[in-house]
Amino acid sequence: MSEYTPVDITPPELRPAALAHHVPDWAEAARTPADVTDWPQRQAAALVPFELDDRGWPLHPHGRTGRTGRNLGKWGENAAADPIVVAGTGKERQVLLITRDDIGVExxxxxxxxxxxxxxxxxxxxxxxxxxxxxxxxxPIILGRDLVDDWRNSDHAWVASTSALYLLPATVTAIAADDxxxxxxxxxxxxxxxxxxxxxxxxxxxxxxxxxLQSVLDHLDTAVKPDQTR
Structure with missing residues (x-):
């Protein structure tokens, strides 16, 4: 059996020496999962159930990722929210997307x-x-609470998201800001x-x-009525 050698993806600002001097406002101070004291609470609140290994470290629910360390705010599950906005019906149907400032994709x-x-x-x-x-x-219509194949995921820190569909009768003005x-x-x-x-x-x-996005299309195959609840 080949030896498992995951790549450490921890950025400089989250390495132990850096955390000892400054903790970014988006991250917790725990240098390793051993420094986290509320694993039972985190497991109980998780969108996707996960286990701890024999060291008490969280394990990605889908197994090895090829990456270790942390490039997210927390060890274990990092809860996200993904609002999917769709306007119109039939040939006029459109979806609202942003260009991310971290990796430059839609x-x-x-x-x-x-x-x-x-x-x-x-x-x-x-x-x-x-x-x-x-x-x-x-x-909104809650579509799921699922793991996301985020580029920052590692064996011990990952993203799980609540995805929700907002249906509008027509497009509205969108102006990019923040991220x-x-x-x-x-x-x-x-x-x-x-x-x-x-x-x-x-x-x-x-x-x-x-x-x-495919889950939205699957949902719209069975229900294509704009939500006009106000």
Whole structure:
């Protein structure tokens, strides 16, 4: 059996020596999972159940990732919220995507749930911060609570997201801000059409969000009525 040699993806600002002097406002101070004291609470609150190894370190629910260390705010699960906004029906249907400022690809607006914040509140906040679109008076459809194949995932720190669908009768003005470099509406009849439109714009769709977008299309195959609950 070959030896498992994962790559440490911990950035300089989260390495133990750096944390001893300064903790970024988006990260916890724990240098390793051994410094975390509330694993039972984190496991109970997790969107996706996970186990601890014999050292008491959290294990990615899907197993080895080829990466170790931490490039996320917390050890273990990092809860995120992904609001998926779709406007129109039929040939006029479009989806709202942003250009991420960290990896420069087209993605669903969204981000991490803040401490003490609920997922529904995070959905509204992230959408408003990144696109200027305020859907606080709309009722979303919760599509799932799932692991995300995020580029920052490691064996001991990963992202799990609450994804929610907002259906609008027509597009609304979106203006990029916060973590978004741009915000645009794209045709959304299926993933092939979306890919073609994004490619034509000289951009690339974030691979980790493809399953979430497909889940929207699957849902719309069975229910295609805009939510106008106000």
């Amino acid at each position: 993605a669903i607006p969204g981000g991490m749930v803040d401490p003490g914040e609920t997922a529904p509140a995070a959905l509204v906040r992230e959408l408003r911060e990144e696109t200027g679109v305020d859907l606080s008076d709309h009722r 978004a470099l741009d915000a645009n509406w794209y045709p959304f009849g299926d993933l092939d059409q979306l890919d073609a439109a994004i490619t034509a714009a000289g951009r690339t769709l974030y691979a980790a969000h493809r399953p979430l």
